[in-house]
Amino acid sequence: MGMLLALALMPLLSRALHVGEVRLLAAQHNVTSILVFGDSSVDPGNNNILPTAMKSNYPPYGKNFFDGRPTGRFSDGRLATDFIAEAIGYTKIVPAFLDPNLKPKDLLHGVSFASAASGYDDLTANLSDVLSVSKQLEYFMHYLIHMRNFVGEKKTTDIVRYAVFVLSMGTNDFLQNYYLESIRSKQFNVEKYQDYLVSCMSRDIKLMHRLGATRLVVVGVPPLGCMPLVKTIMGKTGCVESYNKVAFSFNSKIQAKLSTLKAKLRMTIAFVDAYAIIDHAVNNHALYDIEETSKGCCGTGTVEYGDSCKGLSTCTDPTKYVFWDAVHPTQKMYKIIANEALKSLVVELLR
DSSP: OOHHHHHHHHHHHTSOOOHHHHHHHHHHTTOOOEEEEESTTTOSSGGGGSSOSOOOOSTTTTTTSTTSOOOSOSSSSOOHHHHHHHHHTSOSSOOBTTOTTOOGGGGTTEEEOOOTTOOSSHHHHHHTTOOOHHHHHHHHHHHHHHHHHHHOHHHHHHHHHTOEEEEEOOHHIIIIIIIISSHHHHHOOHHHHHHHHHHHHHHHHHHHHHTTOOEEEEEOOOOGGGSHHHHHHTTOSSOOHHHHHHHHHHHHHHHHHHHHHHHHHTOEEEEEOHHHHHHHHHHTGGGGTOOBOSSOSBTTSSSOOGGGGTTOOBOSOGGGBSBSSSSSBOHHHHHHHHHHHHHHHHHHHTO
16 A cells, blocks of 8 residues: 555544445445355344254344344344445345345345355355355355346446455354364364365355456454353353464464465455454453453353344343354444454555
């Protein structure tokens, strides 16, 4: 980035981005839509119609969504991708591609193909009967067909070229697949498994690029050891450092690979450091007006998520919590992540 541009951006990046600034920049750079791939961090309800136990389309999920209804988002309200879409200026939510009520016009400004419990490793998705990245990309090809039928070949190509693609996953590869199941841990030590996941990610990004993607935001994994569920299982009151080290190391490998891909594919690629964002909130919670960092808002907050959270009572004020259930962040935390993602995107788009 040029020195003058860097100086111009400093005041913008040192505080929360103003929606008007984001919309202006998005318009100047022809941002058309947001196309999302990943796991429960970005699934707005695709799993609702899949034959899987990994769902959240029941209360208390959605408690703080627009009309207080559960949508299949693993949070009390919106996800980071919803806030990004709102900041760009087209829509307040990113809909699920598999939503049976979706109309062709709803596809114009973005859609999510993400599936809770998925991962970079196809085996991770298969363990829970959810959509692997390969399957999500297959659905993206269906999306392209729908779009061509709706707006024609040229407009579809332009929409995809100027879309922001989001890729957010990795947590389930470690927690569900590597540590809980024994297949991958018998095949790989943890460092080699990280390398394997990075190679899977690279393959997926190359396919996205071949299908027209030019702008990509990759979200790193959060501090796995700070999740209430992990702390409960490991019998710790503080964050489990061994798990956090794995997450930190994996994010470093992701960033190294993204640098290579950026140069090779000539793509605009931004990395969102979810680890640093959540770690900062956990360790400096007063700055965010957060009071509870060690447990989730649902039930006891120590083990419940998904089905085991169904119908349970919750804390009074989720805005005082980092975690909504024992795994997933609150809407407030997702908004904080979205703001950091937008900062990363602004820097990359303005290069």
